[in-house]
Amino acid sequence: MKMLKIRSRELLPYFAIFMVICVLIYVQVVTHATIIGADSYFHWLRFYDIKEQIITGKFSWFQTNFTFKQTGRIINALYGPLFAYLNAILLFIVRTWYQYEVITNILLNFIAASGLYKLTQKVNTPKPISVILSIIYINIGMIPSWIEGMNFSAWGSAFIPYLLIQIVNLLEDKEKPIHVVPLVTCISLIANIHLLSTLLIIWLLMPVVIISFFKTKNKKVFILNLLKVVIGVSLLTANVWGGLLIVYSKNAIATPSSYNLFEYAIHLSHFQSFRQFVLPSMVVLFGGQFIYAVLHCKKQVNNFIVTIFGFILFIISSRWVLDWSWIQTHFPFVSNMLQFPFRLTTIAYPLLLLGLAYTFAFKSNDERKKYKEWNIGTVFSILVMFQVVFSTYKILLDSSAGRDGENSISVFTQQRYDSDYIRKWTKSQTIVFDSYDNNQPDYLPISRKGIQSGETLRMYNTLLLCRKQYQHIVNKDGSLTLRWKAKKQKKVTLPLVMYKQSRLIVNGKELNKVNKNDIGAPIIVQKKGENTANLRFIVPLWFNILLVINILGWIGLIVYYLRKYLVTRK
Numbered sequence: 001m002k003m004l005k006i007r008s009r010e011l012l013p014y015f016a017i018f019m020v021i022c023v024l025i026y027v028q029v030v031t032h033a034t035i036i037g038a039d040s041y042f043h044w045l046r047f048y049d050i051k052e053q054i055i056t057g058k059f060s061w062f063q064t065n066f067t068f069k070q071t072g073r074i075i076n077a078l079y080g081p082l083f084a085y086l087n088a089i090l091l092f093i094v095r096t097w098y099q100y101e102v103i104t105n106i107l108l109n110f111i112a113a114s115g116l117y118k119l120t121q122k123v124n125t126p127k128p129i130s131v132i133l134s135i136i137y138i139n140i141g142m143i144p145s146w147i148e149g150m151n152f153s154a155w156g157s158a159f160i161p162y163l164l165i166q167i168v169n170l171l172e173d174k175e176k177p178i179h180v181v182p183l184v185t186c187i188s189l190i191a192n193i194h195l196l197s198t199l200l201i202i203w204l205l206m207p208v209v210i211i212s213f214f215k216t217k218n219k220k221v222f223i224l225n226l227l228k229v230v231i232g233v234s235l236l237t238a239n240v241w242g243g244l245l246i247v248y249s250k251n252a253i254a255t256p257s258s259y260n261l262f263e264y265a266i267h268l269s270h271f272q273s274f275r276q277f278v279l280p281s282m283v284v285l286f287g288g289q290f291i292y293a294v295l296h297c298k299k300q301v302n303n304f305i306v307t308i309f310g311f312i313l314f315i316i317s318s319r320w321v322l323d324w325s326w327i328q329t330h331f332p333f334v335s336n337m338l339q340f341p342f343r344l345t346t347i348a349y350p351l352l353l354l355g356l357a358y359t360f361a362f363k364s365n366d367e368r369k370k371y372k373e374w375n376i377g378t379v380f381s382i383l384v385m386f387q388v389v390f391s392t393y394k395i396l397l398d399s400s401a402g403r404d405g406e407n408s409i410s411v412f413t414q415q416r417y418d419s420d421y422i423r424k425w426t427k428s429q430t431i432v433f434d435s436y437d438n439n440q441p442d443y444l445p446i447s448r449k450g451i452q453s454g455e456t457l458r459m460y461n462t463l464l465l466c467r468k469q470y471q472h473i474v475n476k477d478g479s480l481t482l483r484w485k486a487k488k489q490k491k492v493t494l495p496l497v498m499y500k501q502s503r504l505i506v507n508g509k510e511l512n513k514v515n516k517n518d519i520g521a522p523i524i525v526q527k528k529g530e531n532t533a534n535l536r537f538i539v540p541l542w543f544n545i546l547l548v549i550n551i552l553g554w555i556g557l558i559v560y561y562l563r564k565y566l567v568t569r570k
Contacts, residue, residue: 013131017113020135020389025105025147027397034098035399037149042440043087044097046076050088052474060478061547062243063502063537069464070472072480072535073497074443077243082192082554083155105147108158109138115161116350120357122168129360132381133353137161139388140282141345144274148395151275153346156197160350162186163201164306168354170212171302177212178225184232185557191237196338200347204309211305236557238550242543247443250500254444254456254519255336262325264340266318273391276342278318281384286314286352288377292359303358310351317344336453356381439464445499445520459519467495479536486526494522496535505534 028035045067052066053059062077064070076084087104094100113134120130137143146154163186170177187205191198209226216222234241247253269277293300293307315321318341328335360377441456473481482494498504498520504511506524515523524533 013117013127013134014114016131017117017134018110021106021109021113021138024109024139024389024392024396025102027393028105028147029102032098033399034096035101035148035396037151037399039152040150042442043150043152046079046084047087047091050076050085051091054088054092056474058474058476058478060537062246062539063478063480063535065472065474065478065480069439069467069495070474070480071463071467071495071497072502072537074247074499074537078247078443079195080152080193081239081243101147108146108154109143112143112158112161113138115159115165116353119161119164119168119350119354122165123354123357123361125357125361126364129364129378129381130357132378132385133357136381136385136388137350137353139385139392140273140278141349142275142343144392144395147392148274148399152194153197153343156190156194157346157350159186159190159193160197160201160346163190164350164354167204167208167306168302170208171215171305174216175218176221177216178222178229180225180228180232181557181560183229184236187229187233188236191233191240195240196343197346200344204347204351207309208305235550235553238546238553242546242550246501246540246543247499251445252447252449254441254446254451255333255453256339256442257440257453257457258328258332258335259339261328261335261338261341262319264342265322265324266314266342266345271391271394273388274395276340279384279387279391281380281387285356285380285384286311289352289355289359293355296362300358300362303355303362306351306358307355310348310355313344313348314352317341317348444497447516447518447520451518456519459517463493463495463517463519463521466493470495475534477536479534481535482531482533484526484531486528486531489528490526491523492526493517494524494533496522496533498522498535499537501538501540503536503538505536507532 027033045064049064049067058065061081062074063072064075065072068075090103091100094103116137117130117134120133121127125133142151142153142157144154145151162182166179166183166186169179169183173179187198187201190201213219213222264276266276266278268280268283270279273279273282289307290311293304297304322341324341363377439457439461441453441460444456444460446456469484471483473483475481480496482496486492496504498514498516502520504514504522504524507527511522511524517523522533
């Protein structure tokens with residue numbers, strides 16, 4: 001009975017977090033709304049393609065054959081491949097995009113909030129404060145953007161707190177600062193989800209590792225463990241860097257669409273707290289934490305370190321220090337690589353919340369100032385928590401009601417009486433691809449560097465105009481075949497995308513030299529009558545070997561954690 005009470009006490013914070021998440025998504029559940037956000041179409045195409053591969057057994061790691069207008073372009077191999085397979089498996093289990101959204105909304109928020117709760121508990125923050133900070137975290141920055149716009153940075157943000165637990169180990173554990181397996185797991189997970197988030201955590205880890213190296217007592221063991229981490233991460237991310245190496249080493253690749261950096265830099269909002277918006281109360285909270293960390297830098301060194309890193313990133317991502325318009329004018333590549341300055345909050349926000357956790361932990365143990373400063377901070381944090389929760393609830397309310405037309409549209413199945421409409425949206429996962437379009441230039445091959453993303457996208461959209469004239473057939477070997485009937489012999493541009501490693505067979509003859517337009521679409525001479533064209537991406541043997549090793553590595557890691565769990569249960 002005593003053990004049951006202890007267990008219940010341990011689970012209570014997670015239950016409180018879960019209830020808040022249920023409140024947040026209540027509107028979507030009640031209205032039965034499928035929210036199609038800014039990035040939904042892109043990611044749904046990725047996941048549905050893999051789902052079809054699983055169903056048909058027609059696998060292709062690189063070439064996309066079932067979606068993206070069946071052009072054979074490369075997407076998943078360069079964008080979180082293993083995580084895309086997990087999403088595809090979930091999509092295989094559920095019937096509709098609505099069900100997919102509700103499940104992933106709950107999972108994402110619970111993983112993120114639980115991670116921050118564990119992180120704050122790591123530094124001995126009082127449990128009620130840990131819950132408050134966790135709830136704040138899932139209602140600011142990138143996390144709510146998954147619900148509203150399916151921005152994939154949200155998944156990177158969800159796992160950042162788990163990485164920060166290892167950052168705390170690096171800063172505090174002088175005997176064994178590097179916990180090899182957890183650190184390898186965190187880095188590899190994030191790398192298999194979102195590439196930019198990976199680059200940000202590497203940027204964060206480098207100075208922390210240097211600080212930890214000088215603080216540790218046994219530097220030889222530190223270096224040895226660091227090498228183990230590098231080897232482990234290299235193994236578990238081989239599918240990512242191997243794919244990038246194959247494609248980028250021999251192809252010029254289109255950059256993502258560029259956006260107005262100034263518009264998407266952090267700035268104040270009275271009602272919103274996600275993506276580029278921040279509430280005034282949040283600025284006060286983070287500003288107060290920064291001032292506190294600076295004033296107490298000698299007594300609380302680790303608090304100072306994480307707060308400084310977080311605050312610098314927060315300020316850089318805002319309109320208040322950097323002139324983002326000037327940067328975009330003089331360094332246009334920044335707008336293609338970064339796209340949105342608010343993405344820096346992926347690291348900034350959890351670091352600042354970790355700093356607050358350090359502060360609350362210290363104050364709760366300082367009896368002399370406990371009841372004055374600690375309680376003021378608690379009350380203000382609760383106020384901020386209610387504000388950001390309301391902000392996310394309002395976003396979901398507007399999105400579910402179709403009032404947020406700029407970033408998302410909604411499809412209702414609960415409030416419509418047209419039986420055909422309801423049947424289509426509840427039973428079909430492909431209707432969205434026919435009803436909605438949002439093409440992107442990401443990862444398209446280009447004939448030369450310097451072609452603007454807008455021009456690349458225009459050429460791609462033009463290429464797709466003729467795709468309905470062709471019959472598309474996906475083959476068991478992962479290749480894609482086009483069939484069409486021509487009235488006369490002439491040159492045509494096929495609605496396919498070819499990379500340097502792609503091979504094209506036209507009417508039974510492999511073309512050794514293929515004329516292509518600026519985005520890799522093959523220009524061939526069709527014959528009168530029946531024509532066929534077969535496209536296949538040639539994967540080198542070394543990558544297939546690397547992929548097998550990578551998958552075995554993940555299986556081994558899962559077995560390790562299962563054994564560890566079973567041992568602790570005994």
